[in-house]
Amino acid sequence: MKFFIDTANLNEIKAAQSLGVLDGVTTNPSLMAKEGITGKNNILKHYVDICNICDGEVSAEVNAIDYDGMIKEGEELAELHDQIVVKLPMTKEGVMACKYFSDKGIKTNVTLVFSAGQALLAAKAGATFVSPFIGRLDDISTDGLNLIQEIREIYDNYGYETQILAASVRHTMHIVNCAKIGADVMTGPLSAILGLLKHPLTDIGLAQFIADFEKGNK
Numbered sequence: 001m002k003f004f005i006d007t008a009n010l011n012e013i014k015a016a017q018s019l020g021v022l023d024g025v026t027t028n029p030s031l032m033a034k035e036g037i038t039g040k041n042n043i044l045k046h047y048v049d050i051c052n053i054c055d056g057e058v059s060a061e062v063n064a065i066d067y068d069g070m071i072k073e074g075e076e077l078a079e080l081h082d083q084i085v086v087k088l089p090m091t092k093e094g095v096m097a098c099k100y101f102s103d104k105g106i107k108t109n110v111t112l113v114f115s116a117g118q119a120l121l122a123a124k125a126g127a128t129f130v131s132p133f134i135g136r137l138d139d140i141s142t143d144g145l146n147l148i149q150e151i152r153e154i155y156d157n158y159g160y161e162t163q164i165l166a167a168s169v170r171h172t173m174h175i176v177n178c179a180k181i182g183a184d185v186m187t188g189p190l191s192a193i194l195g196l197l198k199h200p201l202t203d204i205g206l207a208q209f210i211a212d213f214e215k216g217n218k
Contacts, residue, residue: 001179004056004187006167008035008046012190013053019193024056026109026131026167026187028087029063044080051081059109059129061087062097070097078106085109085128090118095125102126109165116150123160129185134178135168144168145177152182172196 002023005016008031016022027050032038037046047060058081062073070093074086078101085107088094098108102125109129110122114137122130132151134144151164166178169188172195178186 001183002056002163002185003193004059004165004185005190005193006031006169006187007189008032008037008050010049010053013050016190016193017054021193022054022056023185024058024085024187025050025054026059026087026165028061028111044076047077047080047084051083054083056083057085057107058083059085059087059111061111062089065089065091065093067093067096070094071100074101074106087111090114090122095121098122098125098127102128111167114147116147116154119147119151119162119164120154123155123158123162127162129163129165131165131167131187133168134166134174135170137168138170145174145181148178148181148183172198 003021004024004026005013005022006026008027013025032043037043050058060077062070064070064073070088074097077084077086086101087109088097090110090112094110098110101108107128109131110127111131113119113130113132119130119132132147137144137147148164148166163184165185165187166183167187169175169186169192171192175186175192
């Protein structure tokens with residue numbers, strides 16, 4: 001399973017990259033705003049900065065909601081760097097734009113997916129990635145992991161190559177359970193990735209090894 005980090009914070013991206021397990025980055029307008037990145041030129045430059053840190057794919061989201069606007073923005077984003085994946089909303093116009101970019105060989109990520117039917121449409125349009133938001137479903141007492149399972153079954157039934165990118169991942173068990181179900185990618189915060197390192201028995205065992213070594217090597 002690929003590990004993407006969901007942030008626009010360059011220090012967090014550097015930290016994930018230095019760990020040696022980072023495969024890509026996802027961003028959105030909200031994450032850009034959180035880091036104070038505003039203005040078209042600053043936003044475009046920030047995407048390039050991210051690409052220069054991370055070796056993998058970087059999802060850059062369009063802000064337009066109309067078809068022509070999505071095409072214009074998407075083409076501009078795709079020209080920034082070879083690692084850029086054009087991120088599109090799950091709307092009629094977004095699906096149409098996805099088909100357009102797919103036909104041109106430009107990678108796409110269809111986002112804000114909350115149903116298996118939406119994921120099916122994205123795959124039909126040739127999306128590189130589809131992003132079901134499992135955490136947001138959990139927030140409204142709906143099983144987000146069940147959606148991942150449904151999409152996995154449909155894609156396997158028909159051999160769709162669209163990668164399931166589990167988004168809105170909140171914690172370590174989201175990551176583990178998505179891996180068990182067969183999500184191709186997960187994107188989440190640095191805290192969730194680092195959380196996979198932790199286990200009390202690891203800490204206890206390491207402390208014992210160090211103590212025993214020091215006893216015999218004084």
